[in-house]
Amino acid sequence: MNAETFKKKFVTFDDTDKESLENVLSIIEDVKKNSDSALKKYTEQFDGQTVEDFRVPEEKLKRSFENLSDEEKNALILIKDRIADYQQSIKYKDYQDGEFSYVYHPLERIGIYIPGGTALYPSSVLMSAVPAAVAGVKDIVAVTPTFTDENITLAALYIAGVTEVYTAGGAQAVAALAYGTESIKKVDKITGPGNKYVALAKKQVFGDVGIDMIAGPSEILLYVDDTADYTAIAYDVFAQAEHDVNARTFLLAESSNVIEAVQSEIDRLIGEQQRTDVIRESLNNNHYQIIDSRENLLEIINYIAPEHVSIQHREEQVISKNIRYAGAVFIGKYSPEAIGDYAAGPSHVLPTNQTGRFSHGLNVNDFLTSHAVIQxxxxxxxxxxxxxxxxxxxxxxxxxxxxxxxxxxx
Amino acid sequence: MNAETFKKKFVTFDDTDKESLENVLSIIEDVKKNSDSALKKYTEQFDGQTVEDFRVPEEKLKRSFENLSDEEKNALILIKDRIADYQQSIKYKDYQDGEFSYVYHPLERIGIYIPGGTALYPSSVLMSAVPAAVAGVKDIVAVTPTFTDENITLAALYIAGVTEVYTAGGAQAVAALAYGTESIKKVDKITGPGNKYVALAKKQVFGDVGIDMIAGPSEILLYVDDTADYTAIAYDVFAQAEHDVNARTFLLAESSNVIEAVQSEIDRLIGEQQRTDVIRESLNNNHYQIIDSRENLLEIINYIAPEHVSIQHREEQVISKNIRYAGAVFIGKYSPEAIGDYAAGPSHVLPTNQTGRFSHGLNVNDFLTSHAVIQxxxxxxxxxxxxxxxxxxxxxxxxxxxxxxxxxxx
Incomplete structure (x- = not known):
């Protein structure tokens, strides 16, 4: 397939609609006007929870951590340290040259949205909060509609350097962070992924506060040849697919043999997967393509700017050097995307849905601001x-x- | 005055309203759906102009430059070179460290909004487009509702490295850049200031394309002592005030003598100013304050994060080192804000209205995107x-x- 045919078939994801936007606008107005009482009302309405005090006590966070097994505690700490080391290494430094300097300062107060509900994603907590802590942000505020009493999300918040945690979610939590309520003091910037209401709300408050990006469903583009372990590639596809039914995989190769071999491993193993229903539905969004030239491959990658690009191919070095737009690029057998989701170091909060063409994965520098000094x-x-x-x-x-x-x- | 009292009195600027938002949303939908014909319709409706071909011919840009006086040509070229040199010096470089690299690439296609109407701002053209050219952006597209035949704005576009110019403005031009029409191909990011409809439109398309910031009226905070030239300070105040009636000046000093001395120069000279009506109205937004401690001064500056901070004070070094949030900081007699507007080097497209607390002035790095490579x-x-x-x-x-x-x- 050539790049032009691919581009024509490629559709960006859009689940927003006018009604949702109007709902979000009215929620934001209500929270701006009625503050905590609006926040309470929507938490009851959308999350079915009556919250008396939005603030999660430090003691509860601590207990959540202490009740983890040693294995889990150590895993969280190791991951936190990996993230912190990497982020420290890419942190911008002040620049001074004669009559100009260009200086960086941490933001004062930021808000992180942590998706809640039934799923627990402690890795997302660390990937969002640790870069902010490394930046030196004074107040790191997290909001999450996580209502269970003690859990690993709260434990991750405990060790991540978060200074305040509030039990709130949806557009109402975004509005509270952007404009402040009696309980939650206004922040300077809001980061973190969420559902479509969170995304719409972030867009509406943009400009009044900073925003990282608007997140869509997860994507991976895998480019493999016969040096790859086909079983491992099948698991990489499942790992992508199990996120949610809208997750997308682009599996590209030069030869139909490679694609057939991966497909045959997928067919063999799919029945054994624990999240098999989600995986089966999500696989409908998979795009398997034979790519007839290196030029076409790169044009497709740079056009989609996939959230994750995984190259498991004998020419992985030269290919990766020519990728201009991507969320993150993973090279070789020992950098499956799943290691990036947890422990490699760079944040897994990455641009999706072609937005990698103009934005980048969340990192320490998104929690700094800067200005020129002219003398x-x-x-x-x-x-x-x-x-x-x-x-x-x-x-x-x-x-x-x-x-x-x-x-x-x- | 102490910082808390100041903060209570400080009001952020907000001229948006629900009706304008609804108008902008419907213009965006119309341009998305009806493309050039919608763009034509709104250009007739809002700008009173019938445009057959939105593209401004290269020949017209060239002629606009050639018809300038040598003095004007040389001024534009000197300014362009100053901007390019400075931007080159702060451009991010790829980073490589063992198993990680972090790489930067120029955006492929960007759109710059150039305000039009009766005023001509060639400096804004250079301040927006030259950083993009230094970044290495392939397609630099400018839109501007400038309908006069030949002028210095078009001349600046000619030398700035802009590759396409279209005669369009308002929310309709923003929508055309974000989603593409028959005449104007979709861009990856939109930058540049505009009126409230432009600002609202940029906010609505954020996420589908990148956006630099939402611009509000211009501001300056001047901190002066008796080492300053009071007449020069009065002109600095006029320069700020002449931008538009919403422009704001915060003139702070430790002593009432200093403020009175500047005030007396203002009173003496205001009648001679060419834009005296605008200046008089704008001066209503001026805030003259005696600051009783260095701590209060810094707290106020960091709270407002003024677009421009000008320190003309014997302790300018130590003060500027403690400023965390500002659009840009100007130190000393030979760095009046007006030199930054034109020729110092850093872009004059700066965050206003407290947004310097989370965003920065437009620069070369806003036209790069980046990703981590993990191996x-x-x-x-x-x-x-x-x-x-x-x-x-x-x-x-x-x-x-x-x-x-x-x-x-x-």
């Missing part, structure tokens, strides 16, 4: 003031002209 | 796979577990 010397000023004055005059900004002129006159 | 060695993999497997099991993601497990088994 020109007299000589520099005099060498450029005339050009500035010429354009100021042309723009009709005469006080700009005078503000520039008076400094050369005296 | 673990077998030993590293084996040292972390167990922790990952433990958490995968706990999260109920069994295929993730198997995808991890099969690589340690074989």
């Amino acid at each position: 020109l010397k007299e000589g520099t000023y005099n060498s450029i003031a005339d050009a500035a004055k010429t354009i100021a005059k042309k723009e009709g900004l005469y006080a700009h002209y005078e503000s520039l002129n008076i400094r050369t006159e005296r | 673990l060695k077998e030993g590293t993999y084996n040292s972390i796979a167990d922790a990952a497997k433990t958490i995968a099991k706990k999260e109920g993601l069994y295929a993730h577990y198997e995808s991890l497990n099969i690589r340690t088994e074989r």
